[in-house]
Amino acid sequence: MTNQTIEAMLNRKSIRKYTDEQPSDEVIHAVVRAGQQAPFAAQLGSVLMKRSTGGKKLPFGAPVLFTICVDSHRLELVMARRGWKMVTCDLSILIFGMQDAAYMAENMVMAAESFGMGSCFLGGAPYQADKIAEEYSLPPRVFPMVQLSMGYPAEDPPPRPRYPLDLTLFEDCYREFSDDDVSRAMEVMDEGYLSQEYYRRAGYMIPLEDDRKETHSYETYGWTEHISRKWGQWLRSPTDLLEKLALCGFPMNEDDEA
Amino acid sequence: MTNQTIEAMLNRKSIRKYTDEQPSDEVIHAVVRAGQQAPFAAQLGSVLMKRSTGGKKLPFGAPVLFTICVDSHRLELVMARRGWKMVTCDLSILIFGMQDAAYMAENMVMAAESFGMGSCFLGGAPYQADKIAEEYSLPPRVFPMVQLSMGYPAEDPPPRPRYPLDLTLFEDCYREFSDDDVSRAMEVMDEGYLSQEYYRRAGYMIPLEDDRKETHSYETYGWTEHISRKWGQWLRSPTDLLEKLALCGFPMNEDDEA
Numbered sequence: 001m002t003n004q005t006i007e008a009m010l011n012r013k014s015i016r017k018y019t020d021e022q023p024s025d026e027v028i029h030a031v032v033r034a035g036q037q038a039p040f041a042a043q044l045g046s047v048l049m050k051r052s053t054g055g056k057k058l059p060f061g062a063p064v065l066f067t068i069c070v071d072s073h074r075l076e077l078v079m080a081r082r083g084w085k086m087v088t089c090d091l092s093i094l095i096f097g098m099q100d101a102a103y104m105a106e107n108m109v110m111a112a113e114s115f116g117m118g119s120c121f122l123g124g125a126p127y128q129a130d131k132i133a134e135e136y137s138l139p140p141r142v143f144p145m146v147q148l149s150m151g152y153p154a155e156d157p158p159p160r161p162r163y164p165l166d167l168t169l170f171e172d173c174y175r176e177f178s179d180d181d182v183s184r185a186m187e188v189m190d191e192g193y194l195s196q197e198y199y200r201r202a203g204y205m206i207p208l209e210d211d212r213k214e215t216h217s218y219e220t221y222g223w224t225e226h227i228s229r230k231w232g233q234w235l236r237s238p239t240d241l242l243e244k245l246a247l248c249g250f251p252m253n254e255d256d257e258a
Numbered sequence: 259m260t261n262q263t264i265e266a267m268l269n270r271k272s273i274r275k276y277t278d279e280q281p282s283d284e285v286i287h288a289v290v291r292a293g294q295q296a297p298f299a300a301q302l303g304s305v306l307m308k309r310s311t312g313g314k315k316l317p318f319g320a321p322v323l324f325t326i327c328v329d330s331h332r333l334e335l336v337m338a339r340r341g342w343k344m345v346t347c348d349l350s351i352l353i354f355g356m357q358d359a360a361y362m363a364e365n366m367v368m369a370a371e372s373f374g375m376g377s378c379f380l381g382g383a384p385y386q387a388d389k390i391a392e393e394y395s396l397p398p399r400v401f402p403m404v405q406l407s408m409g410y411p412a413e414d415p416p417p418r419p420r421y422p423l424d425l426t427l428f429e430d431c432y433r434e435f436s437d438d439d440v441s442r443a444m445e446v447m448d449e450g451y452l453s454q455e456y457y458r459r460a461g462y463m464i465p466l467e468d469d470r471k472e473t474h475s476y477e478t479y480g481w482t483e484h485i486s487r488k489w490g491q492w493l494r495s496p497t498d499l500l501e502k503l504a505l506c507g508f509p510m511n512e513d514d515e516a
Contacts, residue, residue: 029427079490109296114262123354145357163294171308230300231337231346235347
């Protein structure tokens with residue numbers, strides 16, 4: 001069972017090299033407008049945008065960089081006009097607002113593909129929220145969730161592997177993963193990335209911390225080792241992230257009895 | 259600037275009435291497979307599924323209900339096999355995992371449209387995480403983020419209004435909203451929902467709490483009043499949500515010095 005939409009989704013891959021061509025305002029507007037129409041409840045997503053015009057250097061040399069934010073500020077202005085004050089706790093705002101923003105962002109990804117453009121998410125925005133807030137003069141109650149570079153592709157990599165479907169979709173009951181299931185998940189990811197020479201081409205292996213000795217080379221360093229080094233070494237403490245949230249007006253420390 | 263993809267996104271609306279027709283396994287698999295291929299980093303999304311077969315009653319009478327989860331469990335099994343232990347704090351897992359799950363979910367929404375199906379998100383899953391965890395026998399470290407009903411539509415509502423594009427997309431600098439901007443945002447939303455008789459047809463206005471007197475009727479109750487009553491009355495305390503997260507193995511109370 002397939003069709004054009006499914007094929008577009010299956011063939012989509014992140015693009016990290018772009019031509020110099022600037023997407024027209026019309027194309028950009030169509031992409032973001034299609035993003036806005038994504039479902040969910042409260043339109044808590046806002047989109048900041050920067051172009052590489054005027055010599056600005058953007059990630060991956062892309063002509064356009066979007067920063068997609070959880071935006072409670074605009075809603076609070078609307079609520080004030082109706083005589084209401086936001087009382088929902090910050091954690092719930094994040095849970096709902098990140099979804100609003102993410103559904104919009106993914107529509108933008110596929111909308112870009114439909115115009116022959118490519119894109120790549122940059123996940124570091126929450127950890128650089130202070131710099132982004134300054135750069136775009138964000139008011140309090142706007143939190144940068146993710147960035148998305150976009151433009152016309154100057155590379156054509158293959159789509160990247162994913163876990164087997166039966167290890168992601170579970171009918172009626174979550175799967176009790178067997179040793180064999182875990183092996184299958186790892187094989188498809190590692191053999192897929194190794195056969196695409198993903199990390200060798202990128203020239204990047206995540207360094208080992210705490211004096212661990214390197215035992216991998218580009219012959220053996222696959223997706224599961226890469227991802228393990230991230231989640232096994234990085235972002236141990238929430239302190240920095242909580243500070244960034246507080247700085248953006250989401251102190252996350254609501255009184256339970258509020 | 260438009261094309262088939264953009265039109266599909268602009269014409270998409272949530273569907274709350276479905277025919278009895280069961281989508282085939284092939285269609286479901288294509289939808290979830292297209293979801294899996296969504297970009298981001300760590301494949302932290304998993305999809306639970308239930309069919310209405312055997313007399314199960316699902317929300318909106320839909321034939322299929324998905325529950326899209328942030329799944330750290332599967333990644334931790336993979337990491338363990340490589341000799342790694344998850345150290346990333348729960349807040350960061352949520353920030354990244356919700357994005358993985360949401361990008362997947364939005365691909366599923368548009369993939370469903372491409373097969374002539376409709377869908378509707380149900381945002382309450384995090385607040386019912388305990389019941390969902392029991393229903394699907396979730397292991398610890400899997401958190402239900404959102405539910406998505408899906409099937410062939412038995413209604414054809416119009417697409418719903420959205421804020422004007424210039425109040426969502428900001429180039430170089432966040433917009434300082436003028437009084438007129440706020441009025442424009444409210445007008446397009448309220449006049450749009452009122453002209454579609456959205457709340458009258460749904461037969462639903464959110465009740466006022468704290469002895470506030472009702473001053474609205476279906477003649478005047480629009481989107482901004484509706485949304486204000488949610489965010490101005492609901493989910494004041496994060497306690498319940500934090501309990502649900504803890505129950506699912508995300509205690510969110512990491513020691514800062516860990």
